[in-house]
Amino acid sequence: xxxxxxxxxxxxxxxxxxxxxxxxxxxxxxxxxxxxxxxxxxxxxxxxxxxxxxxxxxxxxxxxxxxxxxxxxxxxxxxxxxxxxxxxxxxxxxxxxxxxxxxxxxxxxxxxxxxxxxxxxxxxxxxxxxxxxxxxxxxxxxxxxxxxxxxxxxxxxxxxxxxxxxxxxxxxxxxxxxxxxxxxxxxxxxxxxxxxxxxxxxxxxxxxxxxxxxx
Numbered sequence: 001x002x003x004x005x006x007x008x009x010x011x012x013x014x015x016x017x018x019x020x021x022x023x024x025x026x027x028x029x030x031x032x033x034x035x036x037x038x039x040x041x042x043x044x045x046x047x048x049x050x051x052x053x054x055x056x057x058x059x060x061x062x063x064x065x066x067x068x069x070x071x072x073x074x075x076x077x078x079x080x081x082x083x084x085x086x087x088x089x090x091x092x093x094x095x096x097x098x099x100x101x102x103x104x105x106x107x108x109x110x111x112x113x114x115x116x117x118x119x120x121x122x123x124x125x126x127x128x129x130x131x132x133x134x135x136x137x138x139x140x141x142x143x144x145x146x147x148x149x150x151x152x153x154x155x156x157x158x159x160x161x162x163x164x165x166x167x168x169x170x171x172x173x174x175x176x177x178x179x180x181x182x183x184x185x186x187x188x189x190x191x192x193x194x195x196x197x198x199x200x201x202x203x204x205x206x207x208x209x210x211x212x213x214x215x
Contacts, residue, residue: 003033004062005062006040007025010041015207031086061075088159096163104169104170108146109173115139136179150185155189
């Protein structure tokens with residue numbers, strides 16, 4: 001049965017592939033799995049039908065038969081466990097790949113999101129200018145650690161996995177900020193992810209939604 005995911009009807013990222021349905025699209029494209037997309041408006045996201053799928057009124061969601069999931073990490077992990085290609089067959093290597101999914105979402109992404117929120121929603125606060133460098137330092141500390149671990153490897157742990165997929169999408173949140181520029185190995189890492197054909201297909205599909213909404 002073909003799964004259905006949800007995405008923004010009008011994405012606030014203006015078609016830059018930052019919305020979290022991109023992670024699910026990319027995973028499905030990597031695995032060659034067909035999927036349908038149901039677009040929702042910001043108003044619809046707060047209505048009972050969508051809240052029944054996602055109690056926090058966000059995207060993405062994933063529906064397939066009797067299964068309904070929310071949270072991009074949970075969806076990507078489910079998809080990766082259901083089809084070969086995004087997780088190693090070896091149990092030990094598989095566990096490490098899953099570890100990197102959680103590292104991306106629980107360790108690397110939170111300081112980036114906090115910094116984003118401060119930039120967009122705290123500008124009128126008297127402590128904004130003093131707080132921003134502290135938030136940037138937290139991001140740079142994580143990037144320094146991640147860069148040291150990656151070294152000169154192409155991917156985080158052997159072959160490309162769902163862990164890399166998640167980490168690349170998290171790091172892309174820094175696009176245009178200049179913060180990532182100080183870490184050449186991470187810039188190259190992100191570029192390798194973006195060069196994958198499956199990523200390009202997912203990006204084009206999400207971009208097409210934004211383009212259509214401008215017509």
